[in-house]
Amino acid sequence: MIDLTTNEEQIERNARYCAQNDIILPTYDEMQRPQIVPEAIKAELKTIAREAVHPRNLFRVTWENEPVEHGGTYGGVNYLELPAVLTGVPARIVGLVGKWFPTGAHKVGAAYSCLAPTLVTGQFDPDKNMAVWPSTGNYCRGGAFISRLLGCKSVAILPEEMSQERFEWLKNMANETIATPGCESNVKEIFDKCHELSRERGAEVFIFNQFEQLGNHLWHHEVTGPAIERVLSELMGPRDRVAGTCVSSGSGGTIAGGEYIKSKFPHAKLAVSEAAQCPTLLANGFGGHRIEGIGDKHVPWIHNVKNTDMVVAIDDEDSMRLFRLFNEPVGREYLVSKGVPKETVDQLGLLGISCVCNLLTAIKFARYYELTENDFVTTVFTDSAGMYQTRLAELEEARGAYTRDDAVADYALLQAIRTDQLLELRYEDRKRIHNLKYYTWVEQQGKTYDEINAQWHDRDYWSSIYAVKPKLNRLITEFNERIKVYRKQ
Ligand SMILES: Cc1ncc(COP(=O)(O)O)c(C=O)c1O
Numbered sequence: 001m002i003d004l005t006t007n008e009e010q011i012e013r014n015a016r017y018c019a020q021n022d023i024i025l026p027t028y029d030e031m032q033r034p035q036i037v038p039e040a041i042k043a044e045l046k047t048i049a050r051e052a053v054h055p056r057n058l059f060r061v062t063w064e065n066e067p068v069e070h071g072g073t074y075g076g077v078n079y080l081e082l083p084a085v086l087t088g089v090p091a092r093i094v095g096l097v098g099k100w101f102p103t104g105a106h107k108v109g110a111a112y113s114c115l116a117p118t119l120v121t122g123q124f125d126p127d128k129n130m131a132v133w134p135s136t137g138n139y140c141r142g143g144a145f146i147s148r149l150l151g152c153k154s155v156a157i158l159p160e161e162m163s164q165e166r167f168e169w170l171k172n173m174a175n176e177t178i179a180t181p182g183c184e185s186n187v188k189e190i191f192d193k194c195h196e197l198s199r200e201r202g203a204e205v206f207i208f209n210q211f212e213q214l215g216n217h218l219w220h221h222e223v224t225g226p227a228i229e230r231v232l233s234e235l236m237g238p239r240d241r242v243a244g245t246c247v248s249s250g251s252g253g254t255i256a257g258g259e260y261i262k263s264k265f266p267h268a269k270l271a272v273s274e275a276a277q278c279p280t281l282l283a284n285g286f287g288g289h290r291i292e293g294i295g296d297k298h299v300p301w302i303h304n305v306k307n308t309d310m311v312v313a314i315d316d317e318d319s320m321r322l323f324r325l326f327n328e329p330v331g332r333e334y335l336v337s338k339g340v341p342k343e344t345v346d347q348l349g350l351l352g353i354s355c356v357c358n359l360l361t362a363i364k365f366a367r368y369y370e371l372t373e374n375d376f377v378t379t380v381f382t383d384s385a386g387m388y389q390t391r392l393a394e395l396e397e398a399r400g401a402y403t404r405d406d407a408v409a410d411y412a413l414l415q416a417i418r419t420d421q422l423l424e425l426r427y428e429d430r431k432r433i434h435n436l437k438y439y440t441w442v443e444q445q446g447k448t449y450d451e452i453n454a455q456w457h458d459r460d461y462w463s464s465i466y467a468v469k470p471k472l473n474r475l476i477t478e479f480n481e482r483i484k485v486y487r488k489q
Contacts, residue, residue: 002117002214002468004475010122015479017126019486021151023055025116026062027473031109031223034062034074042073050102053148053173057102061112063227065100076234077227080347080381082359084373085339088415091243091371093362094235095381096227097350101142103169105352105383106224107135107210108142110253113219114208115146117472120479126152129206130175132197133157134190136250136293137166138383139210144174155205157193159186162292164390183288185278187211187296191445212301212445214465216253222469225260228378232261236376243375244269244309246361248354249281250293252300254380259307259462261378269309269369273361276313276421281433290316293354293382298440301447304455304462305434312364313421314357318413322356324395324402325410327385334407353388355381360417368419431456 018024030037037059044056049070066072078097084090098106115131118124124131130153133143140156147154153175158166160179170177180189194207210216232242242265245258249272258270274281275289278297286297291314299305325331326348335345351359358379366377385392396402423429434456441447454461 002218002465002472003123004117004121004468004471005123007122010125011120011479012482014119014122014124014126015482016486017151018479019483021055023150024058024480024483025120025476026059027476028219028222028469029473030059031062031219032226034059034064037074045073046071050100053145055149058112058146058149060102061109063096063106063224067100077231079231080344080350081235083340083344086335086344086414087359087363087366088417089363089366089371090373091362091366091375091377092235092240092373093359093366093377093379094231095351095355095358095379096224096231098380098382099350099384099386103138103141103145104386105138105142106254106380107138107382108145109219109223110210110216110251111139111142111146111208113215114210114213115143115150116476117215118206119150120472120475124206126150128204130155130201130204132194132205132207134194134207134209134211136184136187136296137162138293138387139251141166141169141173143208144170148173155197157190159183159189163388165387184290184292185275185286185288185295185297187298188444210251210253211296211298212441212447214302216251217256217302217304218465218469220253220256221260221466224254224257224380228257228261229264232376232378240374240376242268243369243371243377244271244365245378246271246273246312246358246365247380248273248291248294248314248357248361249300249303250296250354252303254382255303255308257380258378259304262307269365270307271310271312271361271365272303272308273312273314273357275357276315279313279421280436281311282313282421282423284432284436291319291354291357292388293352294357299433299437301437301441301445305430305437306456307462308425308430308433310365310368310422310424311433312361314360318360318417319353319356320391320395321410322360322414323351323353323385323388324392325407325414326351326356327392328402328407330402330404331407331410334404334411338411349385351381352383352385353391355383358382363414363417364419364422367417368422368424
């Protein structure tokens with residue numbers, strides 16, 4: 001559970017520290033509906049770049065940032081709808097766009113939601129503690145960014161084979177960056193490094209393990225889910241229906257946004273995808289793959305498996321080929337020649353590699369359920385192509401320049417996506433996946449036998465996480481009030 005044990009003296013110290021450093025914290029309600037953010041803060045945002053290390057950028061931890069580099073406040077939720085001429089299915093596939101968060105990825109929200117509760121309860125001391133962010137890239141970038149805004153030290157831990165852009169970015173943001181052996185799916189090595197740091201540095205380090213931290217789940221349930229809901233309310237007509245949400249699983253956080261949608265639309269389903277080269281959910285499988293950000297050879301602790309309806313494996317080669325089609329000028333020209341509207345093609349750079357995987361998941365889901373133009377399928381475009389330009393260069397080096405023939409073949413691949421490597425989950429399939437958690441979390445990572453059983457059997461386990469939101473809102477508001485008092489002194 002999210003620990004709300006308070007330490008009064010440390011809360012006072014933290015509030016004083018935030019007053020000195022001009023920090024104010026956004027509540028969950030403000031991240032969910034940034035229109036309610038005080039006008040004075042909006043006025044400040046107009047003078048601040050989206051990527052600036054400025055504490056007011058904490059108020060850009062929302063899906064509603066205006067899509068500009070500098071000085072934007074809030075527009076509507078950022079999303080992109082992909083038309084049937086591109087996807088090959090009539091269903092309306094809509095994805096929230098993560099590029100407009102500071103850091104260019106939504107993971108900054110998960111990072112904030114793991115750290116903020118510890119700050120306002122006085123469990124974390126920004127003066128003394130070092131925030132450790134184990135990740136495959138975007139979460140540790142988000143964590144390093146949040147740490148800088150809060151003026152505390154950070155350690156980013158990620159596998160050495162992650163994209164060069166991630167490492168470059170971290171150089172200027174994290175106090176320490178640790179590269180662990182292996183690729184995207186080598187998460188056990190990250191966990192080992194965290195334990196090593198704890199042993200060596202003791203109480204100084206504070207590990208925010210996104211794969212187990214329920215603050216990550218909470219943020220997506222209470223911020224991403226309502227953002228998807230708002231887009232749906234904008235787009236849906238009286239005859240339309242929400243068929244479901246399709247997202248890949250890295251830490252398992254984003255999945256909670258789909259759970260929120262399920263709670264609001266009774267027919268909606270939730271499909272969770274992973275790389276076919278590492279089919280852990282589908283087949284207890286393991287392996288390396290190239291879809292950065294997802295699929296880590298284990299079932300995250302924060303994944304409520306009982307509420308997942310389908311698992312889907314996506315070939316990393318398909319994701320890479322389509323990523324090229326969407327980003328190479330020849331590919332884009334070809335898409336326009338096939339009738340994909342130019343304004344859509346111009347926006348395809350909003351999809352990073354795992355976003356292509358999410359799109360493919362949505363297409364498979366739409367094919368499986370034979371969805372029509374009255375069915376909405378929602379997904380999330382976590383980050384953008386900006387994080388993977390070196391991957392494009394590597395592909396060009398390995399395969400030669402992208403040609404029209406490549407574009408023809410890749411567009412045909414997209415139209416031919418079918419329902420292979422997919423499983424609609426029965427009760428016992430869900431149980432099988434949930435049981436896999438035991439080996440990672442109870443045997444290796446110190447979770448209790450009682451809690452893993454509670455996740456499956458206790459009807460209140462997951463809903464009690466959502467019940468924490470109003471308490472956190474209150475704690476953050478009270479904390480901001482204390483900051484105000486110290487500022488005046
Ligand atoms: C690019 C990218 N896609 C997808 C994900 C998966 O999101 P989640 O961790 O919420 O499951 C991540 C997570 O780090 C990511 O960085």
